Amino acid sequence: MSDIGVTVKKNENFSEWYTEVVLKSGLADYAPIKGCMIFRELSYAIWEKIQEIFNKKIKATGHKNVYFPMFIPESFLKKEAEHFAGFVPEVAWVTQGGDSPLEEKLAVRPTSETIIYATYAKWIRSWRDLPIKLNQWCNIVRWETKATKPFLRTREFLWQEGHTAHATKEDSDKEVMDILNEYRDLMESYLAIPVLVGVKTDNEKFAGALYTTTLEAIMPDGKALQMGTSHNLGQNFAKVFDIKYIGEDEKEHYVWQTSWGISTRLIGALVMVHGDDKGLVIPPKVAPIQVVIVPIPYKGADSAAIMAKAKEVREKLVEKGITTILDDREEYTPGWKFNEWELKGVPIRVEIGPRDLKQEQVTLARRDTYQKTAVKLDDAVHAIEKLLEEIQNSLYAKAKAALAEKITTVSSYNEFQWTLEAKGGFIKAAWCGHSRCEEKIKEETGATIRLRPFEKEPPITDCIYCGAKAVEMVYFARSY
RNA sequence: GGGGCUGUCGGCUAGUUUGGUCUAGGCUUGUAGACUUGGGCUCUAUAGACCCCGGUUCAAAUCCGGGCAGCCCCA
Structure with a gap:
């Protein structure tokens, strides 16, 4: 029985606890390829939430989404020496197409600076072409040799990479900071994970960058996790890819560039920071399902009335834009459902049974504290809206305190x-x-x-x- | 990067030390049905497995070698 749920305590064996939560909650599964994972419905839905939030942010500031090829000719990757040296140990290569060897081997992108900037060189002629601010959502392959772990270190992962070119250093500096601030807001206001922000040392900066800014969170086991980075690439890539523009001064200048990224690693952070002995705890703002309604139809009770009420509550919540599902499966007992939805981290559970019906109320159970409260039917929607907010804030406050303590x-x-x-x-x-x-x-x-x-x-x-x-x-x- | 460990029905496991009634057992899950339902109910029927390749042997889930995959610990 106990092996349906999480059997390891978070504070006893953190590593195993993490693996169990990831597998049993339905976030992910192992793939039959070493170091690769399957993003299942739940984790992909969280990723879509992150995309939705971040897309809105960057589109508001004039960025546009594009898609570049996943194959990069070796000669491109080699152009920036530091960049090449930094990435080559973990590049996966394509050397053959069908039966015949390729003339030039192709890298499966470990990051896309080179292929994108070779194209920027073609597109940029005048100061009027700048700034150029593009982003892509894609997969990335880095052939890790170290131990892998779902979401945190896998050979293939999903991310977004932004690539911009600017006329001046000031513009590029500003872009680096603007993005860093958007990242910070995403992490703190939505994922409820507080971060420290700053600059990487030369040893730790992105290969080929002038400087790297970073957002770092702390995990419950005391290890830091890099949540995202925003780099100023200076003119390093501009010089090797020959990305020049004619300025208002009628002279040639190299552009200033930035690149920045966040990945599905964030989902791993979310699991570690908020999860507990019963499983996942997903902050309401990124929860694919925010509310689950569990009807409790006793034998002899008015099941039809309970169901009708449950549906009514669902309709009202959906109207308010709250993602709600009604768990009307008949083959499971309420107790079973409680455990399952807790494992999956749904922020609020609404119970409706004969007792509630009689007193014209519903019972709300919050995932983070397990606290149960009864609210009158008429107030239910409002109370749920408020409770979602409160859970979001409370998760952040708790994580903030944990960071300060560490x-x-x-x-x-x-x-x-x-x-x-x-x-x-x-x-x-x-x-x-x-x-x-x-x-x-x-x-x-x-x-x-x-x-x-x-x-x-x-x-x-x-x-x-x-x-x-x-x-x-x-x-x-x-x-x- | 270093060390340790593991692979048996969909999931968790017994069996491996000492090769042989193992025709591979149990729990859970799936399917069909009954009964239940405020924290993973109960009962009946039914389905389902020795990671792959090679070796040793009269005989391999069990021993040996290699591969693949996974986990944990340390740096």
Whole structure:
């Protein structure tokens, strides 16, 4: 019996708990290809929600969606040396078509900068062509050799990648920040996952970028998860792909470019941050099903009246734009349904039984706290609307508190190591700004600098590793 | 990157140590029916499996080798 639901406790074996929730809730299944996964109905519906939200945001600021080929000629990928070196270890290649070998092998895109920018070179002539702001939703292949995990690290995943070209550095800087802010809003206001934002160090920046901005969340096991990145590519790609325009000054200039992306990894974050021992907990704003109505038709009770009432409530909710389903399956008992919908993370369950009918009420059960309340039929819709909002806010508040609890400021390397072992999470420490210290710390502890925060704080000590004068406080963590 | 472990009906598993009544057992699920329904009811009937390739052997789910797939732990 117990093996229908989640059998592992979240705080006892986090890793196994995650795997169980993902499989049993119906989010995903394993594919018969190593490191690949099947996005089932539930996770794909969440992904569609994310697409809907983000599309609305970027379209409002003049971006348009396009689709470029998934095959990239080797020669394109090679053009930007740093970019090529960064991606080549995990590129999957197509070397043969039918029976005959290809003249030039083709990369299955690990990211699309090169193929898109080769085309930008063709399209951009004048300052009047700028800015160009395109985005695509597509799949990506990175042939991971490390252990894979559904949503978090798979050989193929889904994402969106935005690619823009601008006349000036100022414009491109602004684009990087605008997108970062939209990402942040998506994560915090919709997915209810608070993030830290800042800039990556040179070691951790995107291969070929001038600088990379990032959004980082913390997971309950104390590991950081990179939720999204927005890069300023400078003129690196413009120079190798020869993307030039004639300015108002009648002179030739290279364009300034940005690229940015979020992936289905976000779904993994959502599972880890909000889920509990009973399964998924999906924030109302991204829940494919927001309300489930479970009728409770006793033998001898007026089942017809209960059903009629259930349908009436559903109609009213649907009218308000609340995604509602009525679970009228006769082969399952209410108790069974309760468990199933909890496993699937539906934010609110509405129970309607003889008792409710008699008192002209419905019973509301919230997924996040299991709290049950009775509300009068006339107030039901309003109460549900309010409760959805409250659940959304409460999930965010809870995650926010968890994030705050997982940030520790340390003033020595000893304390750093001790904290990392005992507690994990983000560790805020003073850093001299040199890659060497960062590398040594990574080697010795496995932690990397996740970000250099935008909000600068004066260093409280010298560099915790080398003792030289520190330039800033940065956030370290072990990460997924 | 390093280490450990696992693969048996759709799911969870017994059997593997010590090869042989294993014609592979149980629970759950599926299907048909009855009974129930406020937290995974109960009963009856029925369906369903040894990951793949090779080796050892009179005999392989069991031992050996390889492959494929998955999980966990550490960095």
